[in-house]
Amino acid sequence: xxxxxxxxxxxxxxxxxxxxxxxxxxxxxxxxxxxxxxxxxxxxxxxxxxxxxxxxxxxxxxxxxxxxxxxxxxxxxxxxxxxxxxxxxxxxxxxxxxxxxxxxxxxxxxxxxxxxxxxxxxxxxxxxxxxxxxxxxxxxxxxxxxxxxxxxxxxxxxxxxxxxxxxxxxxxxxxxxxxxxxxxxxxxxxxxxxxxxxxxxxxxxxxxxxxxxxxxxxxxxxxxxxxxxxxxxxxxxxxxxxxxxxxx
Numbered sequence: 266x267x268x269x270x271x272x273x274x275x276x277x278x279x280x281x282x283x284x285x286x287x288x289x290x291x292x293x294x295x296x297x298x299x300x301x302x303x304x305x306x307x308x309x310x311x312x313x314x315x316x317x318x319x320x321x322x323x324x325x326x327x328x329x330x331x332x333x334x335x336x337x338x339x340x341x342x343x344x345x346x347x348x349x350x351x352x353x354x355x356x357x358x359x360x361x362x363x364x365x366x367x368x369x370x371x372x373x374x375x376x377x378x379x380x381x382x383x384x385x386x387x388x389x390x391x392x393x394x395x396x397x398x399x400x401x402x403x404x405x406x407x408x409x410x411x412x413x414x415x416x417x418x419x420x421x422x423x424x425x426x427x428x429x430x431x432x433x434x435x436x437x438x439x440x441x442x443x444x445x446x447x448x449x450x451x452x453x454x455x456x457x458x459x460x461x462x463x464x465x466x467x468x469x470x471x472x473x474x475x476x477x478x479x480x481x482x483x484x485x486x487x488x489x490x491x492x493x494x495x496x497x498x499x500x501x502x503x504x505x506x507x508x509x510x511x512x513x
Contacts, residue, residue, distance in 0.1 A: 289313050291456035292434065294425045295448045296321055300508035308425055308447070316460045317423045319352045348373070351462055352427060354380060361427065364468070365476065369483040375465070378473035381406070382430050385413070394436045394449070402431055408512025409445065413438040419452070426510070445510055 289311050296306035308321035353362045363376045383404035390401045392414050399414035406427070413424065415433040424435030425447040439446035471479065 289456050289458060289460070290421070290452065290454040291458070292425075292452045293450045294321075295450055296425060297446045298508075298510070299444050299446075310423060310425055311456060311458055311460060312421060312423045313460070314421075315356045317354045317429075318460050318462065319354075319425060320349065320462075321351070321426075322349045353460070353462065353465075354423070354429065356380065362465075362470070363427075364462075367479070367483060369487055372469075374469045374471055374476075376473055376476045377470050380429075381427055383411070383428065385431055392437075397436050397449075399436050400433070407510070409440040409442065409510070411438055411440050411445075 290313070292310040292312075294308040294310060296308040298304045298306070305324045306321045307324060308319060310317060310319045312318070348366050349364075350366075351364050354360075359380045361378050361380050363378075364373065365376050366373045383406045385402040385404045388401045388403060392399045392401065394414060394416075397416040398418065399416050402413050402415060404411055404413070411428065413428060413431060413435050414437040415424070415431040415435050417433040419434035419436075420432070421434045422431055423429050424431065424438065428435055428438055428447075434449075434452075435447070436449045437447065
């Protein structure tokens, strides 16, 4: 037991020294989205004291498309895109960039926004997650209420996806609806890699409000294309339900 504790505190000391030296740390997460089905992602968060890069993609290696006829003139289409995506945070520039892809035009672009800071409420309670003693915090962000468990012994205010700003690395997080969850699987240091993705300069940058407008416009155009295939004498309608972590 003493040997295990010694190794654990040696790891913590090493992590603190790496932070002071501006070196990178890598935290690997399991990310799960459960909307109309369950999609498992692998996520890797690489960071130093001022920057972070969260790379994620579905475990499935091929794009997945299904179409289901539900009868009564109803049909459901489900698309899973396996493109590598990422979220890049620059604290000094107060900026977040997210790589996104339109499911309608297949265009890849970067969505730029001011670094979002969740209004975390720190709550009582401790939870052991693996070897880490974690504390609880809750926050409402982009239409979901999240509960996060963070480890003060890992003094980094980053986390998976866009979650950040706690006095310790986020080890586990999920929303109240059980649709979004993150779980730390391992942490590695030192871990040396570029915090700016390759080929980032080739993509068009748009603002977050413009991105929302773009998606709404594309959904409307998609509905009109589907409706145009029906006879004018038919009383047809098309609705689009887009599953997204961010509801607003």
